[in-house]
Amino acid sequence: MPPRAESWPPLSPGERSVAIEVLVHGPLSRSEIARRLGLSPGSLTRLTKPLIESGLLVEVPEAGGPEVRQGRPSQPLDVVADSRYFLGFKITQDMVYGVVTTLRSEIVARHDRALTGHDPDEVVGLLAGMTAELSRDRPGVAGIGVGVGGLVEDRSVVGESPFLGWRGVPLAALVRERTGLPVVVENDTAAFVEAETWFGAGRGLDRFVVLTIGAGIGYGLVLGGRRVPYAGDEDRGFGRHWILDPHGPLTPDGRRGSAVSLLTIPNIRYQVRAATGRDRTYEEILAAAAAGEPMPARVVTEAGRALGTLVAQIANFVMPEKILLAGEGVGLMKVAGDVVDAAVRDNRHPRAAPVGLETKVSDFHDWARGAAVLAIQVLVLGAAQE
Numbered sequence: 001m002p003p004r005a006e007s008w009p010p011l012s013p014g015e016r017s018v019a020i021e022v023l024v025h026g027p028l029s030r031s032e033i034a035r036r037l038g039l040s041p042g043s044l045t046r047l048t049k050p051l052i053e054s055g056l057l058v059e060v061p062e063a064g065g066p067e068v069r070q071g072r073p074s075q076p077l078d079v080v081a082d083s084r085y086f087l088g089f090k091i092t093q094d095m096v097y098g099v100v101t102t103l104r105s106e107i108v109a110r111h112d113r114a115l116t117g118h119d120p121d122e123v124v125g126l127l128a129g130m131t132a133e134l135s136r137d138r139p140g141v142a143g144i145g146v147g148v149g150g151l152v153e154d155r156s157v158v159g160e161s162p163f164l165g166w167r168g169v170p171l172a173a174l175v176r177e178r179t180g181l182p183v184v185v186e187n188d189t190a191a192f193v194e195a196e197t198w199f200g201a202g203r204g205l206d207r208f209v210v211l212t213i214g215a216g217i218g219y220g221l222v223l224g225g226r227r228v229p230y231a232g233d234e235d236r237g238f239g240r241h242w243i244l245d246p247h248g249p250l251t252p253d254g255r256r257g258s259a260v261s262l263l264t265i266p267n268i269r270y271q272v273r274a275a276t277g278r279d280r281t282y283e284e285i286l287a288a289a290a291a292g293e294p295m296p297a298r299v300v301t302e303a304g305r306a307l308g309t310l311v312a313q314i315a316n317f318v319m320p321e322k323i324l325l326a327g328e329g330v331g332l333m334k335v336a337g338d339v340v341d342a343a344v345r346d347n348r349h350p351r352a353a354p355v356g357l358e359t360k361v362s363d364f365h366d367w368a369r370g371a372a373v374l375a376i377q378v379l380v381l382g383a384a385q386e
Contacts, residue, residue: 011382014047019056019079019380023104024198027060027078048077055083056380079103084142084380087134087181088372089127090188090364091115091148092215093163096123097364098130100138101372103380105199109134110365118164120174128178143379144181145371146171147188149216155184155378163215184371184378191370193220193227196324198373201358207320211311212327215266217242217259221318239264242313244306262306265329271299283331290335304336308343315355316348322356326366333359 011019017037022028028036034044051057059075081102090097092115100109111134113126127146135141148171150161156172158164172183193202193210202208202222212218217239221228239260240253248257251267261267265282273279275295280288289300311323325333333340344355360366 011051012047014043015051016382018044018047019051022057022077023079023376024203027076029062029076033077052077055080081106082108082140084140085135085138086142086372086375086379087131087144088191088368088370088375089130089144089146090367090371091123091146091164092364095364096126096130097368098134099365099368099372100134101369101376103376105195105369105373105376107365107369109138118166120166120169120171123164124171124174124178127175131175131179131181141181143375144175144179144183145191145373145375145378146175146183146185147191147367147371147374148185149188152185152187152190155186155374158185182375182379184375186371186374187230188367188370189218189220190227190230191374192218192326192367193222193370194377195366195370195373196326197222197225197227198377201322201324201360205321207318209314209318209320209323211314211323211325213263213265213307213325213329213332214327216264218327242310244309245302248302248306259306259310263303263310263329263332268299268303272296275299282329286331286335300332300336301339303332304339305343307332307336308340309347311340311355311357312344312347315344315352320356322358324358324360326360326362328363330359330361 018033021033021036030044030048034041048057056079057077058080060078062076081104084103086101088099088101094115096113096115098111099107101107111130113130115123115126131144148158148161149163151159153159156170158166158169158171160167172185176183189212192212196202196210197208205222206225208222210218210220240255240258242259243255243257244259244262245257249261249271250256251261251270253264253267254260268285269280269282272285272295285296286300288296314320314323348355
C-alpha cells in the first residue's frame with residue numbers, strides 16, 4: 001500500500017513569505033518577522049494565525065529561558081522540522097540515490113539502488129520501490145522530489161536527458177501514479193542550487209553562484225536571493241561553449257578548449273588515456289599528478305588553470321558575494337588549488353575584491369537533498385505558483 005501524503009492547505013503569497021522566512025532563518029520573534037517583511041503587527045497576526053492552526057508554525061521558548069517582562073509575552077515562531085518528511089532522488093546514468101529529509105532539509109535516511117536500464121517504466125518501478133523502503137515506519141511523508149540531468153519542463157516532464165536517453169517522459173505523473181505521493185521533477189543542478197540558497201552556503205546572500213564540476217559542468221545564478229531560472233537549455237550548453245583556452249584540448253565532448261573539454265571527469269580521463277594508452281580513474285589521475293608524474297600533472301595543471309580562469313570570469317561579470325564550487329570533481333582543488341588561485345588573480349583587476357570561493361566536497365546524496373528541497377518549496381510552500 002503506497003504511503004499517504006501529509007500536506008498543508010495552499011498558502012497565500014503573504015503566508016508563504018512568512019513561512020519561508022521562519023523556515024530558512026527561524027526561530028524568529030514576531031517583531032523580527034514583521035521587520036524583515038515590512039508588515040504591521042496586525043497584518044502579521046492575520047498571516048500567522050492559519051499557519052499556526054495548520055501546524056506549519058509553532059510557538060517555541062525563547063533562547064536563554066524565561067524572562068520577566070512587561071506586557072504580553074511573545075514567543076518566537078519556528079517550524080516543527082520533523083512534522084513532515086520529504087523524499088529526494090538523484091538519477092544518474094547507473095544509480096539512483098535516495099534520501100529522506102526533514103522540513104529543514106536535514107538528511108535522516110539514505111537508500112541507493114543500481115540502475116540496470118533506462119526504460120522509463122523500469123526507472124519508475126525502481127523509484128516506487130525505493131519510496132516504499134524509505135517511507136516504511138515513517139509517517140508524515142509529504143512528497144517526492146526527483147533531480148535529473150537535462151532539460152525539465154514545468155517541473156514534471158523530462159524534455160530531454162542525454163544520460164538516460166529520454167525525450168518527453170512525464171516522470172512526475174508516472175511516479176505519482178505508482179506511489180500516491182505528490183511529485184516534483186527538476187534539473188538536478190537547479191535543485192542543488194535551491195538547496196544551497198535556502199539552507200547552505202548561499203543562505204542570506206543577495207548574489208550567489210554555484211559552479212559544479214563532475215561528469216559535466218553545472219552553473220546556477222542567484223540574484224536578489226532568488227535563483228535565476230533557465231530560459232531554455234542553456235544550462236547544458238554553458239560548459240560546452242565557454243571557451244577558456246582556444247588552443248586547448250579537443251575531446252569527444254565539448255569544443256576545443258571549452259570548460260567541458262578541460263574540466264569534466266570523462267574528458268580529463270580521455271586526455272590521459274589518449275596520451276599514455278592507460279585508462280585510469282579520476283582519483284588515480286589526481287594522485288599521479290600530486291606525485292609529479294608528467295602527463296597527469298600536465299592535464300591537471302591545465303584543468304586548474306582553466307578552473308581559475310572560469311571562476312575569475314564569472315566573478316568579473318556577476319560580482320557575486322560567494323561562488324560555491326561543488327560536485328564530484330572538486331578533488332581537483334586539493335592537487336591544483338595553487339594553480340586555480342593564481343589563475344583567478346591573473347584574470348582579475350589587481351585591486352578587485354577577493355573572490356569568495358568556497359569548496360564543498362559533496363556526493364550524490366547532496367543532489368538528492370536538493371530534489372527534496374524542491375519538493376518542500378513547491379509542495380508545501382507553493383513556490384511553483386510564484
